[in-house]
Amino acid sequence: MQIDWITVAAQIVNFLALVWILHRLLYRPVTRAMQRRAADIRDRFAEAERREALAVEEADRLRAQQRDVEAARAGVLAEAEAEAAALRARLEEEARAAVAARRAEWEDQLDREQAAFLADLRRGTAAHVARVARRVLDDLAGAALEEAVVDTFIGRLRALEGKPLDELRAEAVAAGGEMAVSSAFDLSDGMRARLCSALDRVHDAPRVGFDRDPALVCGIRLRIRGQTVQWTVDAYLDDLQNEVAAQIDRGARDRAAE
């Protein structure tokens, strides 16, 4: 074990030269390269973090925007639903009103048609009854229908008693005996004389005016100012009309129930 000091000196020189060379060629460039790479990586991380922060911010902004859009959509939807409900209610109301109007119109028309039908029926029935009565009277008594009507009317006049007769007489006195007799047919002189004679119960000196009124269906009417005494087929026709009307109403209800 010996030390060669020349070799020691040479090795010291070699080692120091190697330190210097490696420092210039290796350690400094490599260290700087690693530092630059580390700085670059730090920059990239910083950039990535910055972008991530931006992305998070953007995501938050988009989420908030989405919430706003959803809220706006919900609002618009609710508003549209409300408008639709209002429109539906209004249309239903209008439809109900239209249906009600149509129904009222239809019922009015039905009433008018019913009234017209009943009027026609009454007229037809009256005419028919008159024809039947005339034929019956002709067959049974041989007398004219007018005679029977006049007799019936005279009978009614004579049947007046009490308050109605008093009121009639008071009116006749107030009118000065003037009174009017209307009939559905022309009265013969005999008929007029019999009527005048019957009217003596009402006034001592009756002044009777005769005229013809076709609206009196097979009847005679006495009018003294506001008081009226009449006999017509109308009462019977009214009963018939009421009965027919009741039948029509019952048929209409049955159809509605079906």
Add this chain to the structure above:
Amino acid sequence: MQMTPDGTILFHLGPLPVNATILYTWIVMGVLILSALLVRLRLSDTGELTRWQNLWEAVVETIAGQIREVSGQEPGPYLPFIGTLFVFIALSNILAVVPGFQPPTGSLSTTTALALCVLIAVPLFGLARRGVGGYLRSYIQPSPLMAPFNVMGELTRTLALAIRLYGNVMSGTVIAGILISIAPFFFPVLMQLLGLLTGVIQAYIFAILAMVYIASATRDRPGAGMPKGE
């Protein structure tokens, strides 16, 4: 048996004899400088790195980490010295597996030269970091009476550093020589492979101890960087 390559004079460079130690040292230096040149010429900051740059970056980063760990300081000022100690000793020991190559660390002259470099580097780093007063104060700590012992410790640890490396490398060579004479076909190979491991460990120990000495000289509290058991 030739114990040291110092005695093998190969040629003379002028008046200076060039022995095997110096020649193999130049070979090791050549390999290191060549690989450093390969790294330097194709140095890349980003992108793909060459294999050489990857290797050297790993080595440099490891050494820098060890320096940082031992000294608690930034490795910048110490990296060239400590790094060169490590890579030179390690490559010298690794190349011992090449037949015919005699590691220069097997020469007491080489290890003495390296230990002297450490001996000189320790006060230089200490003076550079702490100033003259601060560094000289470390010799009279904890008491001025300890100054002779501190100076003696400085010298003996340098001697120990040189002898340790020399002894380890030389012992490996001696054991290989003995085993070749006894069992020439199998055991020398195992010993050479084991030598790879012990060579790198020796390089690590030498560099770490050098860094510990430097750290003790550059710290305000002497001995703070000393590992346990040293």
